[in-house]
Amino acid sequence: MNRDDFPILNINKDLIYLDNGATTLKPKVLLESTNDYYSKYTANAHRGDYDNSLIVDTKYEHARELVRDLIGAKDSREIIFTSGCTDSLNKIIFGYFRHYLKEGDEVLLTKSEHASNILPWFELADEIKCQIKYIPLTSDLKVTIDNVKHSITPKTKVISIAHVTNVAGDIRPIKEITKLAHEHDILVVVDGAQSVPHMPVDVTDLDIDFLAFSAHKMCGPTGVGVLYGKEKFLNNMRPIIFGGGMNASFDHLGYREYVDLPHLFEAGTPNIAGVIAFGEVIKYLKRIGMDKIHKYELELKKYAISKLKQVPNIIIYSENNESGIITFNIKDIFAQDLAIYLNKYKICVRAGNHCAKMLKDELKIKNTCRISLYFYNTKEEIDYLVEVLSNPKISTEII
Template sequence: MTIKSIREEFPVLNQEVNGHPLVYLDSAATSQKPISVIESMDAYYRNHNSNVHRGVHTLGTRATDQYEGAREKVKQFINARSTAEVIFTRGTTTALNMVAYGYARHFLKEGDEIALTQMEHHSNIIPWQQVAKYTGATLKYIPMEEDGTITLDSVRSAVSDNTKMVAMTHVSNVLGTINPIKEVAKIAHEHGAIIVVDGAQGIPHMQVDVQDLDCDFYAFSGHKMCGPTGVGVLYGKKAILEKMEPVEFGGEMIDFVDLYDSTWKELPWKFEGGTPIIAGAIGLGAAIDFLSEFGMDNIAEHEQKITKYAQEKLSEVDGITIYGPKERGGLVTFNIDGVHPHDTATVLDAEGIAVRAGHHCAQPLMKWLDVTATARASFYLYNDESDVDRLVEGIRRAKEYFGDVI
C-alpha cells in the first residue's frame, strides 16, 4: 500500500489545520485510529451491546466471544503462552500500578532494591517510589551513557542479589533509545530478580515476543498502536500472576463470596473486576488485525527510514540540538537554540504540523539533559519523508520568526 492509501484509512488525517494540510507527528502521545477500529467499536454498540461472561442470552454470548476473541489476538500478537497471561487494563499506567500494588508491595521488604533508569516515563518511576516508601526498599538507578543509552556493564554493576525488580522502558518516549530488554532480563534473572517492561513505545513499532524477551511483565496501551483510548494490557508470566493479589475487588473477579471472606476467579479474570473495557478490547483486537496486515517488521523498517531522514535533515539546520542516540525508535526530540519548545510547537501548529512540547512525563530525564522541556516529532506508518520536509520548513520559519523577536 502507498502512504496515500494508508492515510485514507485514517479519517482524522484528511483535514486542514490552520489552512494547511495536517501533518501529524505526535503518535508517541497517541496514534490515530483507522476506519476498521472505529467501525469495530461502532458495530459492537449497534449490534452486540451486552455485558460479558454473565448472560446466557444471544447478545451476551456475542459480546463475550468478541471480548475473549480480542484477548486471543493479543496473546498471539505478543506470543504469550496462554490467554491467562493477558490482562486487560485501562492502559500502561494502570498495568504498571497493578504490578506495584499487587506484587511488589506484597513481596518486597526493607533492604531490597528496585533498579530502573532515568529515562523512564513517570508511570514507571512513581509506582516504584511508592513501593519503596511502603516497603522500605530502595531505588537504584542504572547509569546512562552520554548519548542516552545504557550498557550491559552498567546493568551488571547496578543489579545485585539485593535487586528484586528491574523496571525499564522498552523504548524511551523522549530519546528513542531502544533498550536491550532480553539481555537485561537475563542479568535480572541471574540475581533472582524479576523484570517489568514499560512497552508503551515498543509494541506499536516493532515485533514483540514476550517469550523471547523472557520478561516477567510487559505493559502497553492500545491508543498508541492504532487502538482506542482507555484500554491496555498487562502481560505477566502465569506463575507470577498466580501469586499476585488483585488491586480491585468487586463483581466479575470473584469465585465465591461469603459474609466474611471471598475467593477469586482463575486467571486472567481475577484481575478484571467489574464490567470490563469491552468495546475498547474489541477495538484493540481490530487494531492488532490492522497492524498485522502490514507486519510489524515492515512498520519498523518504514519508521527507521523516516527517522534517519529526519535526523539528517534536522542536522542540516543551524541552531538545532537533537537529543538521544543515533540508532533509535521512530521519534526525534530537539530544541531550537533560544526558543522555548512550546513556542516552537505553536509556530509549527500554525503551519498545520502537530508535534509535542514539554517534559513528556519524564522530568528526571529533562534534568539529566539539563533542559526544562523539549519538542518531539514522532512518526508512524502513516508518515513519510514529505512530512519531515514540512517539519523542517516549519522549523526554519520558527527560527526566522524568533530570530527577529530575539
C-alpha cells in the same frame, strides 16, 4: 503507508501529526468495530445468557487471544486487559511487588523512565521501605548491559525499565538484561508503551516477566491497556481492584472466593467496545506487519534526521537511536513556544519534559520538542516541517 485508512487525515488534509508517542491516529477498522458494538450487539461481558452477550464474550476473549499472539505469550491466561499502561504498571507494582519485596530490597530503574514507571515505585518504597536505585545512563542516554551489571547488588530484586524510552527514544537490550537478571534471580518488568506499537515484541523470546502497554499508542482506543505476566507470577499476584466479575462467591461473614486468571484482575465492567476494537486493530497492524512498520519508521527517521540537521540552530538529542522518536530544540527558543509556532502550520509535536522529569538531570535541559513517527507519516511531511523550522523569521513569529 496506509494513509487512506485514517479518516482524520482525509478530513484534515493539511494536518501533520507527529505526536504518535502521545497517542496515535485511529484507523477505520477501529471506528467500524466500535460502532458495531454500540449499534449492533451491545451487552456486558461475562455476565449474560442471551445471544448478544455470547457474541460479546466470544469477541472479547478473541481479542485476548490476538494480544497473546501479538506478543508471543504462551497462554491467553497471561493477558490481562487494563485501562492502559499506567494502570498495568500500578497493578504489577502494587499487586505483585508489594508482597514480593521486603524492606531493604533494591529496585533498579533509570532516570529516563516515564512517570508511570517511577511514581508507583516511589509510593511502594515509602510503604514497604524498599530502595530505589538507578542504572547509570551513558552520555547519549543509553542503558548498557555493563551499566546494568555494575548496578546489581545481592539486594536487587527487580529491574523495571522501558523497552523504548519516550524522550531519548533509545531501545534497551531487553534480552540481554533479562538473561543477566535471571542469573541473579532478579525479575524484569518492561514498560512496552513505546515499543509494542512499533516493532515485533516477543515476551517468550525476550524472557520478560511482566510487560505493560497501551492500546491507544498503537491505533487502538483510549482506555484499554495490557498487562502481561508469566503465569507463575500472576498466580502470586493479588488484585488491587475488587468487585463484580472477579468473584465466584461471598457471604455476609466476609468469606469470599475469587475467580481464576485472567478475570481475577478485570473487576468491573471493562471497556468492552475498546477491547473488541483493539482486537481488530491488532489484526490490521499484523496485516501491515510489525517488521515492516519498524523498518519504515527507521527509514523515515533517518531521512528526518538528515533533513533536520540542515535547520539553522537546531540541537538534536536523539540522533543515534533505532526508534522513530526525535527530540530537539532550536537554540534560544523555548520548546513550548516552538510547538505553538508549529501548530500555526498544523504541525503537531509534543513539547515539555514528556513525563520523564528526572531526565533533565542527565540532559541538562528541562524542555524539548519531540517528533514521534508512525507508519502513516511521510517524507513530504518531514520536508514541510523542515521548511517551517527553517523560516528565517521564526524568532519574530514566535514573539
